[in-house]
Amino acid sequence: MLSPRVWSSVWPRLSRGLTRNVGSRASGEGRKVDISGIYPPVTTPFTATAEVNYGKLEENLHKLGTFPFKGAVGGVCALANVLGAQVCQLERLCLTGQWEDAQKLQHRLIEPNTAVTRRFGIPGLKKTMDWFGYYGGPCRAPLLELSPSDEAALRSDFTSNGWLSE
Numbered sequence: 062m063l064s065p066r067v068w069s070s071v072w073p074r075l076s077r078g079l080t081r082n083v084g085s086r087a088s089g090e091g092r093k094v095d096i097s098g099i100y101p102p103v104t105t106p107f108t109a110t111a112e113v114n115y116g117k118l119e120e121n122l123h124k125l126g127t128f129p130f131k132g133a134v135g136g137v138c139a140l141a142n143v144l145g146a147q148v149c150q151l152e153r154l155c156l157t158g159q160w161e162d163a164q165k166l167q168h169r170l171i172e173p174n175t176a177v178t179r180r181f182g183i184p185g186l187k188k189t190m191d192w193f194g195y196y197g198g199p200c201r202a203p204l205l206e207l208s209p210s211d212e213a214a215l216r217s218d219f220t221s222n223g224w225l226s227e
Contacts, residue, residue, distance in 0.1 A: 139186050140174040143193045144224060169222045176218040181207060185215050192216075192225060 106117040141148040147170060154163035177186040184207050187197030200206055207215065219225040
């Protein structure tokens with residue numbers, strides 16, 4: 062990771078190179094490199110006494126705000142295996158600026174998403190797929206099927222948010 066001092070000395074040369082036409086070394090001669098959606102690491106500057114230098118941090122953040130980086134990219138979309146239409150609806154709401162509706166939907170999706178990713182993982186996703194009429198199938202070793210208590214907790218995560226009936 063580049064320190065702010067090194068980054069600020071490298072960025073002007075780097076940005077000139079990235080906004081200029083890419084030379085003959087790149088495929089697609091004459092094309093520009095699009096760096097949107099790429100975020101540089103943000104380091105926390107410290108003083109000599111190991112305190113956070115908030116003035117320098119603010120200055121660095123202002124500098125980063127002028128760079129041509131933008132947007133949020135990517136996602137862990139295991140939930141889309143079972144609630145695909147709802148995940149797509151969340152994207153549509155965001156793209157059309159319907160932030161309150163998007164927030165309400167997002168809050169309903171958080172608990173089930175956590176259940177099929179972090180809490181119960183692949184066994185939880187497979188069981189949920191079975192409930193929604195898809196083929197989740199058995200878990201392969203070394204993964205184990207959910208215990209009855211885990212299955213009940215997983216079901217609760219989906220029923221409490223209105224995605225499954227009791």
